[in-house]
Amino acid sequence: MKFLKDTSIAEISSILYLIFPIAGIFFNEVYGPKWLYIISVIVFSLSYLILVIVNNRLNTLMFYILFIIHYFIICYFVFSVHPMLSLFFFYSAFAIPFTFKNNVKKMATNLFILTMIICLTITYLVHNDYFVAMTIYYVVILLIVFDNLKKVKDREYKKEIEEKNRYINTLITEQERHRIGQDLHDTLGHVFASLSLKSELAYKIIDSDTENAKAELLAINKLSRESLNKVREIIDDIRLPSFIEEIESICKILKDADIQFTFENKELAQLLSPTKHPF
Incomplete structure (x- = not known):
């Protein structure tokens, strides 16, 4: 079970969210055929488990197929059961920035935002009482996604x-x-x-x-x-590089990376560092 060793505890714990759609089979009122909902839960659970556990081992085409299935069934859950089942978006809020490969992040983010808009539209049309609450949830999730993407970018820089x-x-x-x-x-x-x-x-x-x-x-x-x-x-x-020379070198590197850097009290810093090795 090498793939489980390579999977973080946070990723494995996100599997617990599957309890909610599975519980819906027994406790929730489903709009539409019950058998369709059961099949959807099974397909969703399998695709979700694969995305959580082995997403980095999937080729790009298979990843997109599973990801589209994942979001399509979330839209179905919102329509047939309850808008709260769309909170599976929380998984995407962390998986897209931190887990998924770089070559699929942009497309995954676009699909994520598009699916969120569709779910919000379905909520407005079918479950209007939850529209405001779900809008707040979605705004929070979006903020988490963009904050996490920024953190990843900062780490790369x-x-x-x-x-x-x-x-x-x-x-x-x-x-x-x-x-x-x-x-x-x-x-x-x-x-x-x-x-x-x-x-x-x-x-x-x-x-x-x-x-x-x-x-x-x-x-x-x-x-x-x-x-x-x-x-x-x-x-x-x-010579050892002086403190000022090190700062100037860092400034050049940060400038190349389009990062703004301001250094103050340069006069005081000149007194801090020796310029030669103490032989």
Whole structure:
């Protein structure tokens, strides 16, 4: 039962709503043939169970067929039994934003709104006493749907920004690594070549010209110290991005994502962050 493991508790708990149309077989007065209502409940229950449990494993065509059956029978319930049975829309209010695949969300939302209009029209014509109450319910459900869609969109934006931020940090790290490598190569390469020549010269003249050999050894010592200082300068030049630079980078990313961002007290922020590693 792997598909049950992949189904959330909230999705499974929504199956409990099936109690209401099933109970209607025994307790509600049905407008029209009873056998038609029973068949509709069976078909609706099966389609609803498939949508709840395995919706992400359905191909697009099968999903649309089941979804249309689901909404068509909700309209039938509103007409033949009671408008309150249309509160199955609450399932759609959460399933469309959070559960359904991205490639079906737009069509599912359009079908959802169209079915809601049809149900409201049926309520006005057949169950006029419930029209105002159902209108309020539907407005609340619509607000939930659009709020949930906005939450999903915000999450996608946040994820996209985090990915871009990681990519930018990777580029910065690579660029810094390349610069350090180039600086070390330029500095140490020249130094080692000079050390090699001077040490070789000192070795050759150490017996015949002791004074010049000592001078070369002193030059080697001096060159070694200067090289050490240059390496320290290169290491000290490895910078942490300042707080202001990080904010400017985030601003660019948010601007690319069409998100407005305002940063205040920039002057105070400049005092908060060091610009170098504490070596």
